[in-house]
Amino acid sequence: MNKTLDLQLDMDVFREEMGDVVEKITKLAASFRTLDIKRNEYLLLKVIVLLNQSNGGPGDQIKDVQEPYILALRDYCEANSQRTDAKRSCRN
Incomplete structure (x- = not known):
């Protein structure tokens, strides 16, 4: 019981x-x-966030794994920024 x-x-x-x-x-x-996050942006962000779950902050190995996803997200945003309005610009 x-x-x-x-x-x-x-x-x-x-x-x-x-x-x-x-x-x-x-x-x-x-x-x-x-x-207006697109599926590709969401998936890349998801991977970056999931890789960043350690409590002590990302170590060098995690950063190395994250880097291609961060670059892919930046490239995707830059390539698609011409098709978006000013409200949703991915540029820094």
């Missing part, structure tokens, strides 16, 4: 925490829609 109660409490905590995560993801997705 005690295990069942513990499992129920764990599931309640999980649902509560997942609600926060879902809300944050929904807000992020809405921001992407506002910015």
Whole structure:
């Protein structure tokens, strides 16, 4: 009986925490829609962010792995900047 109660409490905590995560993801997705983020930009950003999950900051090996994705994102943005409005410029 005690295990069942513990499992129920764990599931309640999980649902509560997942609600926060879902809300944050929904807000992020809405921001992407506002910015008119394209699929290619999103995927490149996703890889860059996922590679940057270490607590101590990105080490040299992580930076080396990230670099091609960062350059690809920059190149994609520059190549497509002529087709976007001033609101969504990728240039620095």
